[in-house]
Amino acid sequence: MNRQDGAERPYDIVLFGATGFVGALTAEYLAAHAPEGCRWAIAGRSRARLERLRDRLTAISPRCADLPLVEADVSDAAALRELAESTHVVATTVGPYLWYGEELVAACAEAGTDYADLSGEPEFADRMFLAYDARARETGARIVHACGFDSVPHDLGVYYTVQQLPEGVPLRIDGFVRSNAVFSGGTLASALNAMGRGPQTLRAAKERRLHEPRLVGRRARAPLGAPRLSKETGTWALPLPTLDPQVVARSAAALERYGPDFRYRHYASVKWLPVALGGVAAVGAAFALAQLRVTREWLSSRYAPGEGPDAERRDKSWFTVRFVGEGGGRRVFTEVSGGDPGYGETAKMLAESALCLALDELPKTAGQVTTAVAMGDALLARLESAGIRFRVADSR
Numbered sequence: 389m390n391r392q393d394g395a396e397r398p399y400d401i402v403l404f405g406a407t408g409f410v411g412a413l414t415a416e417y418l419a420a421h422a423p424e425g426c427r428w429a430i431a432g433r434s435r436a437r438l439e440r441l442r443d444r445l446t447a448i449s450p451r452c453a454d455l456p457l458v459e460a461d462v463s464d465a466a467a468l469r470e471l472a473e474s475t476h477v478v479a480t481t482v483g484p485y486l487w488y489g490e491e492l493v494a495a496c497a498e499a500g501t502d503y504a505d506l507s508g509e510p511e512f513a514d515r516m517f518l519a520y521d522a523r524a525r526e527t528g529a530r531i532v533h534a535c536g537f538d539s540v541p542h543d544l545g546v547y548y549t550v551q552q553l554p555e556g557v558p559l560r561i562d563g564f565v566r567s568n569a570v571f572s573g574g575t576l577a578s579a580l581n582a583m584g585r586g587p588q589t590l591r592a593a594k595e596r597r598l599h600e601p602r603l604v605g606r607r608a609r610a611p612l613g614a615p616r617l618s619k620e621t622g623t624w625a626l627p628l629p630t631l632d633p634q635v636v637a638r639s640a641a642a643l644e645r646y647g648p649d650f651r652y653r654h655y656a657s658v659k660w661l662p663v664a665l666g667g668v669a670a671v672g673a674a675f676a677l678a679q680l681r682v683t684r685e686w687l688s689s690r691y692a693p694g695e696g697p698d699a700e701r702r703d704k705s706w707f708t709v710r711f712v713g714e715g716g717g718r719r720v721f722t723e724v725s726g727g728d729p730g731y732g733e734t735a736k737m738l739a740e741s742a743l744c745l746a747l748d749e750l751p752k753t754a755g756q757v758t759t760a761v762a763m764g765d766a767l768l769a770r771l772e773s774a775g776i777r778f779r780v781a782d783s784r
Contacts, residue, residue, distance in 0.1 A: 399427050399475035400746040402458060404492065405482035406430035407437040410506065410536075412444075413735035414481060419445040419452050421774075422743065431458035431471060462488040465495070472499040479504045479535070479742040486512045486585075493520050493531060500527035502745040506738055508538030508631045511585060514592035517756045518599060525755040530762050535741040536734035539635040540759055541709045541776070542654065544768050545724040546636045547760040548778045550646055554716030558649035561714075562613070563636075564621050564657035565628065567707035567729055606648050608640035613653035620712045620721070625655035639760040647715065657710065702728040710781065726776040733776065740770045 403418065405411040407430075415430055422428055430445075432438050438457040445452035458474070460467040462482055472478060472495035482488050485507040496503040497520040507513065513533045524531050534540070546561055553559055610633035618625040633654040640646035705728035713720045726733045741759065744750070748766040759767055772778055 397473070397475055399429050399456070401426070401428040401477045401479060401742045402431050402471060402475040403428065403742070404431045404460065404471065404478055404480040407432045407434065407441050408481050410731060410735055410738075411481040412441060413731055414479065414739050415441060415445055416448060417735050417739040418742075419448040419455075421739065423747070426743070426747065429456035429458050429475070431460050433459065433461040435459050462491060465491050468492050468495040469499065472496045472501045475501060477502040477504065477742050477746045479738055481506055481738070483507060483509075484512075485509055485533075486515075490516065490519070497524040497527060497529050497531060500529050502530045502532070504532045504535040504738060504741045504745060506536040506538070506734060507533045508536075510631045510634060511589040511592045513631065513634075513756070514589075514596040517596055518592070521755045528754045530745060530753055531756040532741065532745070532759060532762050533756070534631055534635055535738050535759060537707070537729040537737070538630065539632040540737045540741070540767075540771070541707070541724040541726070541729075542632040543635050543639055543758055543760045544764075544771070545709050545711055545722065545778070546652060547639060547643075547764060548724070548768060549711045549713040549720065549722045552720045552722060552780055553713050553718055555645065555647070557647055557716035558651075559647045559713065559715035560651050562618075562620070562625075562653045562655065562712045563632075564618060564623065564625060564655050564710045564712075565707070566623075566657045566710075568705055603641055606641075606644075606650075608637050608646060608650045610634060610637035610652045610654065613655060618655070618657070621657050621710055623657040623659050625657060628654045628656050630654065635758050639758045642757070642761045702731050705729065705732075707733070721781040722779065723781045724776065724778050736774055736776070737771065740774055741767060744770055 401418070403411065403415055406415045418428055430438055430441060435457060442452060442455050442457065445455060458471055460471045462468070468491050472492070478492065478496055478501055480489070480492055480503070483506065485505060486509050489505065489507065489512060493503060493516050516531065516533070520531065542563055545563065549561055550559060612629055613625070613627045615627065616625050633652055636652045640650040640652070706726070707729040708723060708725040711722045713722065741763065744763045744767045748763070750763055750766055753762050768778060
């Protein structure tokens with residue numbers, strides 16, 4: 389079992405933000421898949437909404453009739469400390485995390501409680517590293533950001549690809565993302581917030597680099613690639629300056645298996661040039677509008693956090709991430725694929741990450757760590773069993 393077996397707490401997992409759109413999907417997944425004997429609870433600020441959610445979960449599994457409810461608000465530091473001290477793992481869907489996430493990270497770092505979120509916000513990850521990584525290392529807490537579509541398929545996809553390549557040699561991997569899914573309200577709010585905080589994001593990243601341990605005798609990089617026609621995929625490749633390549637580079641820095649000189653580039657894969665050009669124009673327009681608070685708030689209000697598409701639309705959504713890896717004279721093509729990335733699969737990834745942290749035998753790690761470093765093979769196996777496909781597509 390996990391390293392926390394000796395410390396008895398009432399719960400193995402508490403899901404915070406359970407009554408939100410993705411939170412409820414995560415709760416439904418846990419209701420259907422949490423093993424017998426797993427002690428979990430749902431948490432949020434409204435007891436009435438928690439009770440309504442529990443009624444829905446009981447229809448999925450009668451065992452949920454007595455599911456514990458934990459009332460806590462992001463603004464109540466004392467309640468968050470009590471929540472963190474009551475469980476081995478906290479999984480949270482409450483974002484944008486830069487505004488609503490810090491107190492919970494602080495509580496978990498202090499209590500030695502593992503923490504998993506869905507943040508794709510680079511500034512938040514950097515600020516939490518600077519503020520709480522050291523304390524989490526002291527208490528043994530694992531602080532794991534980006535446990536959804538940001539950044540599990542990319543982080544574990546590269547981890548899987550590295551395993552198909554020779555050891556002890558320089559490695560080069562490119563990732564190409566395709567999906568037909570729509571953004572969630574929370575994802576849109578986080579993206580607009582990040583776009584409007586360019587200088588703050590750069591300052592946080594610079595300060596982090598000053599405090600992170602430097603690699604000695606190895607390199608791990610994730611440079612921004614240039615737009616190009618990808619011969620490997622037959623699509624237009626547009627660089628994605630998201631949190632995902634940063635997460636991959638941190639995994640590479642922590643794990644010797646990635647070799648002495650590792651490089652990863654991250655792209656959106658678009659089949660038709662007009663669509664690619666339209667996408668670039670749309671992102672540019674959103675970036676420009678995000679610079680002003682009034683237009684940023686207007687854009688965010690069009691699709692508010694907590695809202696999302698219906699089940700029929702989610703059932704039609706899919707994603708694939710194709711990786712091209714090279715090293716030691718070998719070239720390999722791998723692929724990670726699944727269903728709706730923004731909702732169904734993200735809920736699955738967060739739930740399985742929480743179950744993995746709570747129940748599985750894992751490497752001894754602490755502090756702010758990535759999914760590949762904290763959970764690696766165990767989470768990969770869980771996601772494969774849950775229907776997310778990792779495969780070698782072709783090799784040359």
